[in-house]
Amino acid sequence: MLVNEIVRMNNARKWMKSNESFLPTWHAYIGYRYGLFDRLEKPMPISMLAAEDQLDEQLLNCWVETGIAVGHLKKKGKGRVKSVKSIRRQMSKFDKSSVGVLVEEMMRLHIPTLLAFDQKLSKDPHPDEDDYGHVVAETSALIETIAYPKLNSVIKDTKAKHILDLGSGYGGYLNRIAADHPDLSLTGIEINEAVVQEAARRADHKHIRFKQEDILSEIEHDERPDLIMMNNALYYFNEGERSKIFDYIYRSLVSKGSFVMITPLADSEKGLAFPAAFNSFMSGHEDMHPLPTREEIKQLADTHRFKIKNETAVVKEGGWHFFHLTKKRLKKGTA
Numbered sequence: 001m002l003v004n005e006i007v008r009m010n011n012a013r014k015w016m017k018s019n020e021s022f023l024p025t026w027h028a029y030i031g032y033r034y035g036l037f038d039r040l041e042k043p044m045p046i047s048m049l050a051a052e053d054q055l056d057e058q059l060l061n062c063w064v065e066t067g068i069a070v071g072h073l074k075k076k077g078k079g080r081v082k083s084v085k086s087i088r089r090q091m092s093k094f095d096k097s098s099v100g101v102l103v104e105e106m107m108r109l110h111i112p113t114l115l116a117f118d119q120k121l122s123k124d125p126h127p128d129e130d131d132y133g134h135v136v137a138e139t140s141a142l143i144e145t146i147a148y149p150k151l152n153s154v155i156k157d158t159k160a161k162h163i164l165d166l167g168s169g170y171g172g173y174l175n176r177i178a179a180d181h182p183d184l185s186l187t188g189i190e191i192n193e194a195v196v197q198e199a200a201r202r203a204d205h206k207h208i209r210f211k212q213e214d215i216l217s218e219i220e221h222d223e224r225p226d227l228i229m230m231n232n233a234l235y236y237f238n239e240g241e242r243s244k245i246f247d248y249i250y251r252s253l254v255s256k257g258s259f260v261m262i263t264p265l266a267d268s269e270k271g272l273a274f275p276a277a278f279n280s281f282m283s284g285h286e287d288m289h290p291l292p293t294r295e296e297i298k299q300l301a302d303t304h305r306f307k308i309k310n311e312t313a314v315v316k317e318g319g320w321h322f323f324h325l326t327k328k329r330l331k332k333g334t335a
C-alpha cells in the first residue's frame with residue numbers, strides 16, 4: 001500500500017512537472033497580445049505599467065513572476081522589470097521578425113479546440129462541468145502521502161484529542177489520523193455538499209464526523225479542539241476573510257492548542273515556474289484568491305497571537321509548505 005502511494009505521488013509530481021513546458025508559450029502569448037514585451041524594453045515598475053495600460057495589477061504581477069521564472073523577464077533595481085531581448089524580438093507587436101502571431105493562433109484557436117475535445121467527443125457530454133469540487137478535493141489529497149508524517153508527529157507531540165479539519169475535502173487526513181489514533185475525536189468541515197457525501201462514504205472509521213458548513217460562519221463546537229488544521233484552503237479566501245479565519249481558529253482552540261496548515265506559497269523558492277504559474281491560476285479564477293506569501297502568514301500569525309513553531313517545505317517544486325502554529329501565551333492581566 002505504502003509503496004503504491006509513493007509511486008502514485010511520484011507519478012503525480014511527474015505530470016505536474018510536465019505541465020511546466022506549457023508555461024513559456026502561455027507567457028509569450030499574453031506578452032504578445034498586450035504588447036508587454038515591447039512596453040518592458042526599458043525597465044519599468046509594474047504598478048506604472050498596470051496604471052498606464054489599464055491592466056489588473058494583481059494578474060500582471062503573476063504574469064511577471066512567471067516571466068521571471070521562465071526567463072522572459074528580468075528584475076532590475078528599484079522594483080523595475082525589463083523584457084529579455086530575444087523574447088522581445090520574437091513576441092513583439094511591431095518588430096518584423098516577430099512570430100507572436102503563430103503563438104496567438106495556437107492559443108486562441110487550436111488549444112481551446114483541444115480543450116473542448118472532451119465535450120465534443122461524446123454524444124453524451126459529462127455533467128456538472130462547472131463543479132470542480134471533486135477534482136480539487138482529489139488532487140490536493142495527493143500531497144497527503146508526503147505531508148501526513150509531519151502532521152502525525154504534531155499529533156503525537158501535542159497529544160491532541162479533538163481535531164478539527166477546516167475545508168476537509170474528502171477527509172483524507174482525517175482518515176489517516178483515525179487509522180493511527182482510533183481514540184481521537186475528528187470533525188471535518190466542508191462547504192460542498194457533494195464532497196461531504198463522498199467524504200462520508202469514504203470514511204472507513206465511524207468516529208469521523210463531517211459537517212456541511214461554511215468556515216466563515218463561526219461554527220460552534222461540542223468540545224473545543226486542541227488541534228485545528230486547514231490544508232490547501234487559504235486561497236479560497238480574501239485578505240479580510242483570512243484574518244477572520246485566523247481569529248476564529250485562535251478563539252476556538254484550547255489554550256495550548258495547535259494550528260496546522262499545509263499550503264502552497266506564492267513566494268516559495270525564487271525562480272520556480274510552477275508556483276509562479278499556480279499563483280496565476282488562482283488569481284485568475286473567479287472565487288479564488290492569490291496564494292499567501294510567507295510574509296503574509298507571518299503577519300497573520302503575529303496579528304492573531306500565534307507563534308510559528310515549525311515551517312518545512314513539503315513538495316518543493318510545487319511550493320507547498322507545512323506550518324505548525326501554536327497559541328502565544330497571554331501575559332497575566334491581558335484579555
Ligand SMILES: C[S@@+](CC[C@H](N)C(=O)[O-])C[C@H]1O[C@@H](n2cnc3c(N)ncnc32)[C@H](O)[C@@H]1O
Pocket residue numbers: 133136137140141142166167168169170171172189190191192195213214215216230231232233236
Ligand atoms: C483544495 S481542497 C483541500 C481539501 C483537503 N483539505 C486537502 O488538503 O486535501 C479545499 C476544500 O475546501 C473547501 N472549502 C472552500 N471554501 C470553504 C468554506 N468557506 N467552508 C468550508 N469549506 C470550504 C472546498 O470545497 C474544498 O473541498
